[in-house]
Amino acid sequence: QLDHHGALPRALDPKTNPVCLIESVPSLTRHRFHKKRLVLVLSMVRHFAEELRARGFTVFHYQLDQPESAELCEAGEEACLRDFVARSGIARLRAMEAAEYDAQMLLLSVVAGMETPIEVIQNDQFLIHRETFSDWFDSIPDPSMESFYRKRRRETGMLMQEDQPLGGRWNFDGDNRVPPTGNMPIPGSLVFEPDSITRRVIETVERRFPDHFGDTEEFSLPVTREQVLAWLAEFLSQRLRLFGMYQDAMLAKSNRMYHSFLSPYLNHGLLRSAEVLKAVEEAYQNGDAPLNSTEGFIRQVLGWREYLHGFYWMKMPEYREINFFDCHRSIPQLMKDGDTNLKCLKCVIDQSRRDAYAHHIQRLMVIGNFALLIGVEPKAMVRWMMEMYIDAAEWAAVPNVMGMTLYADGGEVGSKPYAASAHYIDKMSDYCHGCHYRERKRVGEKACPLNYLYWNFVGVHQDQLKGNPRMQTAIQMYRHKSPAERKLIETSSQQFLEQLDATGTDRRLKKPARAAR
Ligand SMILES: Cc1cc2nc3c(=O)[nH]c(=O)nc-3n(C[C@H](O)[C@H](O)[C@H](O)COP(=O)(O)OP(=O)(O)OC[C@H]3O[C@@H](n4cnc5c(N)ncnc54)[C@H](O)[C@@H]3O)c2cc1C
Ligand code: SF4
Numbered sequence: 001q002l003d004h005h006g007a008l009p010r011a012l013d014p015k016t017n018p019v020c021l022i023e024s025v026p027s028l029t030r031h032r033f034h035k036k037r038l039v040l041v042l043s044m045v046r047h048f049a050e051e052l053r054a055r056g057f058t059v060f061h062y063q064l065d066q067p068e069s070a071e072l073c074e075a076g077e078e079a080c081l082r083d084f085v086a087r088s089g090i091a092r093l094r095a096m097e098a099a100e101y102d103a104q105m106l107l108l109s110v111v112a113g114m115e116t117p118i119e120v121i122q123n124d125q126f127l128i129h130r131e132t133f134s135d136w137f138d139s140i141p142d143p144s145m146e147s148f149y150r151k152r153r154r155e156t157g158m159l160m161q162e163d164q165p166l167g168g169r170w171n172f173d174g175d176n177r178v179p180p181t182g183n184m185p186i187p188g189s190l191v192f193e194p195d196s197i198t199r200r201v202i203e204t205v206e207r208r209f210p211d212h213f214g215d216t217e218e219f220s221l222p223v224t225r226e227q228v229l230a231w232l233a234e235f236l237s238q239r240l241r242l243f244g245m246y247q248d249a250m251l252a253k254s255n256r257m258y259h260s261f262l263s264p265y266l267n268h269g270l271l272r273s274a275e276v277l278k279a280v281e282e283a284y285q286n287g288d289a290p291l292n293s294t295e296g297f298i299r300q301v302l303g304w305r306e307y308l309h310g311f312y313w314m315k316m317p318e319y320r321e322i323n324f325f326d327c328h329r330s331i332p333q334l335m336k337d338g339d340t341n342l343k344c345l346k347c348v349i350d351q352s353r354r355d356a357y358a359h360h361i362q363r364l365m366v367i368g369n370f371a372l373l374i375g376v377e378p379k380a381m382v383r384w385m386m387e388m389y390i391d392a393a394e395w396a397a398v399p400n401v402m403g404m405t406l407y408a409d410g411g412e413v414g415s416k417p418y419a420a421s422a423h424y425i426d427k428m429s430d431y432c433h434g435c436h437y438r439e440r441k442r443v444g445e446k447a448c449p450l451n452y453l454y455w456n457f458v459g460v461h462q463d464q465l466k467g468n469p470r471m472q473t474a475i476q477m478y479r480h481k482s483p484a485e486r487k488l489i490e491t492s493s494q495q496f497l498e499q500l501d502a503t504g505t506d507r508r509l510k511k512p513a514r515a516a517r
Helices: 035-054 067-075 077-088 101-113 130-139 145-156 196-208 225-243 263-268 273-285 291-315 343-355 360-374 378-388 394-405 422-428 449-465 469-479 483-503
Strands: 019-022 059-062 093-096 118-121
Touching: 019 035, 019 077, 035 059, 035 196, 035 263, 059 067, 059 077, 067 077, 077 101, 101 118, 101 394, 130 291, 145 291, 225 273, 225 291, 273 291, 291 394, 343 360, 360 378, 360 394, 360 422, 360 449, 378 394, 422 449, 449 469, 449 483
Parallel strands: 019 059, 093 118
Antiparallel strands: none
16 A cells, blocks of 8 residues: 555645554564565555655654554554544544455454544555456356456457457467576566665564564665666566566576566555556567567466455455365475475475565465475465565465465366476476486385375375366376375375474485385
């Protein structure tokens, strides 16, 4: 909501409408958010407050490290709002709907509890309001992401020629699955040295939230609108061209590759989706980006981002409780500290701990796939995602975990579980080179655990998945395996999981089951 041109600031007059900004400790500690996320959010809010003051607004900023407001920040939103009303003398409050369910419930309970009337205006951080989305969803027989995306392309005219998609195709996914090469040049990210505001926030986060995930070291992300515009310009000029082609590729040396790293700024309102989409389409029109990259990016923002947000709101609060496969494993220690011999997992976890960032395929196909294969409880996985990433937002984490990653909704969002063996990781990354395990070995000593865990997953869930046309090949392949091989898959998986449950890591894996002849 840090948007100078959004619905809320637009409705305010600097001369007569004071603004209240709250650093609520209960909200900042709802999850053990990564420290870099806390630094980013607090620094963006504090810079936003300065910018509002420069525009002539009177800002009541409840800062958690200021003696006069610390206690109120500890108490949370309602205490701060009551103080704001008493001190500013205003007769009416105006707030914007929250993007997340719990924050919206909190807002409504504050509205109900306060004597001062509060006008809640529609959230405008998404292109489609959640009510419009749910009307559309209920109005057609196939409300899939693809139908939604095509409808939005037609409505916005983006990459359209009359009523046909530019290039004659809606989708360039086929061109966008190119594996990486080890020597491909990856541009370095822009570095923004922390100013005095950010340095103070870093101290506060280290002191006040020592138990939170990760660290604040080498924080150098953009925190103002001006810096974020430079960040966007760098993406357009240096990365967008290859974004599409290498969208699914993964490299040990870079977690960002050609991705935009725009999600935290879109989520907090420093960037608006519409302006980002326009800039990307213009890059294509100016000949600076190919169609496959442009379409690939637009699909993510105009399609997936909007679709999952609308879907989340339609399904909450029940959606975050579902558990189609009835999985109950808690997060193993190796997913917290990266202490594992699975090199793919170690790379992504170490980089996520360091930067609070992993790109989509790393989240889905490395972390998510491992969690799916070992049967992590979906709610625990949502918590892990919320703690780990700089862009953590429940409206995104819940459908991406429940729907995309763990298939906990039984196929409402994804058309099949995104389960994969080492073959996929080896094809789309350079992780397997130098790994302790052998990516081509299915069972036996040094066999990649993802191989036997994958077939074990297919075997265990075959009855639940037998009606899914996209799982037929895998189920048939599993059934054609000899009884001895199936037994070996099962015992290797059991050994691995027992070891994981006992020690939290695979590092001291016992001598594995012997391969069948
Ligand atoms: C298990 C899991 C958890 C996730 N949790 C979050 C989260 O808490 N917050 C969050 O913003 N995104 C989340 N995502 C979606 C996606 O992974 C991130 O938005 C993306 O990786 C951010 O990096 P980027 O800005 O470089 O994205 P790019 O690859 O450059 O994509 C451009 C933009 O498209 C949007 N986008 C792309 N894919 C998705 C998607 N599946 N869902 C929603 N938006 C999408 C994002 O706004 C992103 O900034 C999650 C994905 C998975 C698989
Ligand atoms: S061999 Fe297996 S564990 Fe190792 S990097 Fe490849 S897929 Fe990951």
